[in-house]
Amino acid sequence: MTLRERLAQLTRKLAPVSDSPRLEAELLLAEVLGKPRSWLMAWPEHPLEQTALDQIQTLLDQRLEGRPLAHVLGRREFWSLELGCDARALVPRPDTETLVEWALELPLPPHARVLDLGTGSGAIALALASERPDWQITATDIDPDSLALAHENAARLNLEHVAFRHGGWFEAVAGEPAWNLICSNPPYIAEDDPHLLREGLPFEPRHALVSGPEGLDDLKMISAEAPRHLTPGGWLLLEHGHEQGPAVRQLLQGGGFVEVQTRTDLAGLERVSGGRLPDAAA
Structure with a gap:
């Protein structure tokens, strides 16, 4: 043949x-x-x-x-980086590059402290580290298997200056100094969403996908807790579902953030919302 x-x-x-x-x-x-x-x-x-x-x-x-192609091949390109992919973490999606682009545009200090919550394969943290080697980047995940995959990707890409912490959301960095930027692609699918049964999602870790009856539980928690962990003027960027933009903007505004806005993904759908904590004098 x-x-x-x-x-x-x-x-x-x-x-x-x-x-x-x-x-x-x-x-x-x-x-x-x-x-x-x-x-x-x-x-x-x-x-x-x-x-x-x-x-x-x-x-x-x-x-x-039904296995994702990235699992079959064992890798996926994200932000020009080849990341190892398997069932330990979500497959990195091109939509998440919207968050990376926005983060790189922010007027952060040269040695900014950056926190990636729920890093999974390490996609966001490693993409930022590849572009801003002087940033002090820490990536967290509650799942030790996901964190192991992120470690492997960092080592293969020679981006081992990224620090990894095991734990749930802000518990993983308790007691650390404040951050200039916190970013996250948290779980944001509703627990009864029919999409969970197709598009390769049954082969991806459910805990990294599902967040309560509306898909908003983790987004609510991060939005509420982030101000206590950010420097004055620090930014919070959150990926979310394409219909969740209004709800996430409301969460950010309710948390005291200013300059709240939403960016669209490659398909023109609302995908990442963010805001800035007021300066100390504000």
Whole structure:
């Protein structure tokens, strides 16, 4: 069987579980063959050995079970960084880059103290560390398995100046000095949301997805507690569901934040809300 033939087969079989079956088929083939996607296009008549066909079938079976492609491949690109991905943490989504972009635009001091709550795979903390090596970044997670994955990603990317703390939300950094920026992509899906049963979510850690009957429990807690952990003029940035923007802005305003606003993701949906704590003299 040639590359062209197997690529066509894979594309057809992936169509029921993927919005981009052709791309996923190319990625699976490239993974098994150890070649870039451009090589597949250049050598469509290349014959595939049985060993490669068997390996491709194994990956295809995992994907057809509903496993996220990032779990099948064991990695996902985020902010140009290749992050290891598996069932220990959420797969990093492109939407979260909206939060990273906003954080990098903020007028923070050169050695800003930055806290990433619920870091998961380490995506936000490591992206910020790659762009701002002088920032003092700490990342927390209540799940030791997630934290282990974040450690592994930091080591592989040579971003080991990021500090990791185990614990729930602000308990993980109790007694530490105030922060110039606190950011988080917390759980924000309602516990009975039907999306939890599809789109690969059954294979991701539920505790990192679900937050009470409205999906707002953790967002409420972080918004209420953050002012006690921020410097005067410090910022809080929160990722949330695309319909939760009004509720999160209200939470931030109720917590005393000013300059409250929301940024949209790549699809134009409200995805990250944030605000600044008033200066000491305000």
